[in-house]
Amino acid sequence: MIVVENLSKRIGRVQALDGLNFSAEDGAITGLLGPNGAGKTTCLRTLFNLLAPDQGRALVDDIVVAEQPLAAKGHLGLFPDPFGLYERLTPREYIHYMAELNGVNEAIDKAVQETLALLNMEDIADRPCKGFSQGQRMKTALAQAIVHRPKNIVLDEPTRGLDVMSTRKLRSLLLELKAQGHCILFSSHVMQEVSALCDRVVVMAKGKAVAQGSPGQLCEQTGQSSLEEAFIQLIGSDEGIAA
């Protein structure tokens, strides 16, 4: 479970986070939706202790990130944007490496093999990542995020640049992980994706959570029939949001 309490962060002249509050429950997919510049990435970085908040705190499975960063990070898996793969390693080596760094100490090969199987990657497992398609890269990135079976999985703009097939595959994987009881948090500026996947949506604008709830609740709350209209009303503009 991920909880963010009253998180504020100023970067330069911009108040990137401004008293952000939300929580993402286990066994649910939580979407962080907001236009570009709303503070989604800053929020995620704070979660990984890459940024120190000016105020407030983030908790991962009740561990305060800023106080015990290593322990907190041990409960997280990150699907980054961009992926940042090592081109000269094969997915098997890469995932193995990430598993080790994430603290898997025993039966690493087995964990790696299972992950590869889960993502249907056996055919590309022993080819260097160089020259991979976007979909293959996505799978590799996701594999490293989940190889150590973290309770919480964070995805930063996961579908950006993915083709339709890859997006579908990713969705089904996320649903599967949700079913296994993981807490899944992802940031996106793509409404459709959020509405299709999320159990809960946190709508962000200017560093604040302007609304949270299930897509249905949000419609209700704003009195709009479609989610799209609801967003526009919540954010105050439709700038930076993709349909």
Next chain:
Amino acid sequence: MKIKRSLLLCLLGLLWLPQANASQLALCHLNNLVDQVFCGQLARPENPAAPAGPSIPIHYAVLPAVRDKHPDEAVLVIVGGPGQAALDYAGHFNRILRKLRAERDILLIDQRGTGRSNPLRCETMENMDQLGFDADNVNIKAETKACKKQLDTDLSFYSSAYALEDFEAIRKQLGYQRLHLFGTSYGTRMVQLYMQKYPEAVASGIMDGVVPLSQNVLAVGESVDEALELLFLQCESQPACEQHFPNLRQQFHQLVQNLGGQSYLQAVKHPVSGEGQAMRLGKSKLAGILRLALYSAQARTLLPYTIDRIKLDDFSPLLGLWGLTIDGLNLAMGMHGAIICAEDWPRLSEADRAAMNKSLIGGDMLAGLDAACPIWNVQPQLQGFAQPFSTQLPVLMLSGRFDPATPPAWAKKIEPRLTKGQHVIFPYATHGVAGHTCAPDLMAQFVSEPGAKLDTSCVEKDGERGFFINSNASAVEEIVK
């Protein structure tokens, strides 16, 4: 982890490895040699027949190879005289043997009785050639007696054969398997003796100014005459010389005849000190000066002019040539006598004596030896000298065509009996040609591959010198060959 630790220990061990030490050798500086080299000494019994008796130190020096590609070989330098000291000429040999030293050690040994190895020298005898000295009336007997008394030793222990044992002992001490011998003049006798007695310890031999074992070194008298004759012929062949000094030969013989046995006293300036002094000039002194001038390829170009000037009572050129000899040979006279009186004087035949008496300097020489040798009183050592020298070992012989001591004809005598012998004659060189034009290259070539045929074309690069026709310059006309 274990491997790592032992690796570390290995590294540490390497750090504290002692430097290669050169046992008994100590760093030292030698005459005219900038670099430090190694010096050492070996105590040897003065009388080899009595090893427990008194010993003398035999000093030697090793000019270490620049890159010791042949650590079990060295080039042993044996100098002439007899009576010269090899270590005194370290700078000279370092220069001319530069290419040899590149890959091999150079070993210099002060032969017993010379240099630092219990030198047998006498002040008085060495000052014998003073300007005012009457060379024709020296009391050799008294001088020799005084010297012998001063040295107070049995000179019979200083023969070539005994010295050879010293060389061999030093070779063993330094751990060389084989030596390349390089002897000059009298040193070539040592080279031959070495090859005869210890052929397994010799890799090759270079002889510069060859004295064959069977050749009595006292025959130099005739060599001087021949060298003078060559000089006259050469002057006649050069138009300028012929034109300025016609009848040079005749003029010279006349001069010698006029001087006869008497000596002229002349007021002159000493060529070195510049002080006014009386010079006594007799036949012996004249012959001695001319003889030494013939040793130098440069000085001999002044001889026609010098002879010509004497006719006009101008002794300046002669004085200048005499000045050249002042710091001359620096021989240990006791050692010189020990060798000559044991190895050459006893084997003079009547015919030899007759020939010597006929020559310009031979008569004086013979008289001197007949006076001195009985006083030096050394046992004749003639074994090995009678039979002609021959060897299977590679030999390089170097001669200068104008050599007034060891002419090419001497080397030619043994040439047929050398299975791997080569003889290079430098057309315009005199005595001791190792430093001449490309001789150092030839020697290096020879030592690096002793059996191979040398390319001696470079010998031709040396051209003929013109004779000086006045006190300033040689002839300007094209020299006719």
Next chain:
Amino acid sequence: MNRKVWIIYQKEMLDAIRDRRSVIAALSYAIGTPLLMCLVFVVLIEKFASPDALYINISNAELAPGLIRQLASQDIHPAGAEHKAKAISLIIDTDYPKQMHSGRLALVQLQGDFSNTQLASDIRRVERAVESYAREVAVMRMIARGVAPQVLKVLDVQVQDQAKPEAKGGFFVGIAIFTMIYAVFISGMNLAIDTSAGERERNSLALMLSLPIRVRDLLLGKLLAVTSFAFLGLFMIVIISKIAYGFVPWQELGFNVNIDGRFIAYILAFSLPVALMAALMQLFVSFMAKTFKEAQSYLTLVLIVPMALAMITGYDLGPELLSWLPISGQQKALMEVVKGNDLPLEPLLIATAITLSLCALLFWALARSLKSEKTIFSL
């Protein structure tokens, strides 16, 4: 060692070994430099050892047969139909015979383009030959006038070099050591950039920092990998140098360059801290850069410092202070060893201590900067 450091080290090494650029960078310098130097010296020595016959223009040669003879004996000849002359002229004055014969100055002009380095040594060769002839004639003139030529010598100057015989060639060995020590800077450089600025450029840096590992461990793993490469480069260049320099006929120049086991042990031991420092310095600079290219240009500038330090020491130019500093200190100690002198233990220890302190300082600063959000996101 910390397990994670080891894991990171292994991955970095694997990654680097697969990176052709890093490997080529490490090897090309280490292999190329000694081979190139070997080649250059073989050619140079060849030229030096047997100077070719030199053909020059000589005007009025017939007026000075003695001089021409002397030149010929040193393999300097007038050009003819078969041999083209180099652009060097020796002009013998028409008054030469008259002047020579009267003991006056005889004019000889030696002409050539002295700025032409190709000709300079030949010009000097002719000059020396002409001068040696003049000296010889001078000596004969003295003798002809009844003066012994040795009075001109005045002093018997005995020059005595106190260096050990093996110290000869120290100059060249200094240069060789410089090329070897510099290898630790060159060999690890590409990897240092790849693993820092490259990591940032590939966007994998943030991911790495998001993992449950200490920044210290991450850095240590990378540092060890870069150091390994630097050290490997050093090892290679030392071994290749040993082999390659063995083929150079140094003895023709009057010295030897002998890279023996003891020297190898010393250079590897002394250079280890330098390799560490080089790796840290390169990581430090590269982490400041956003891209590979940017890091490369920074490092090219920064590397001038150790290069200058090593070069000044190699040519033995700098002040005494250099024996106490990193790089130059180790290098000087090695040069002393090669010259057969005692190991300057105290300066070496101090230089090593300074090197290691610098390493600690750099490491601390680097770890600190990687915890700062400014560095991570180049804010």
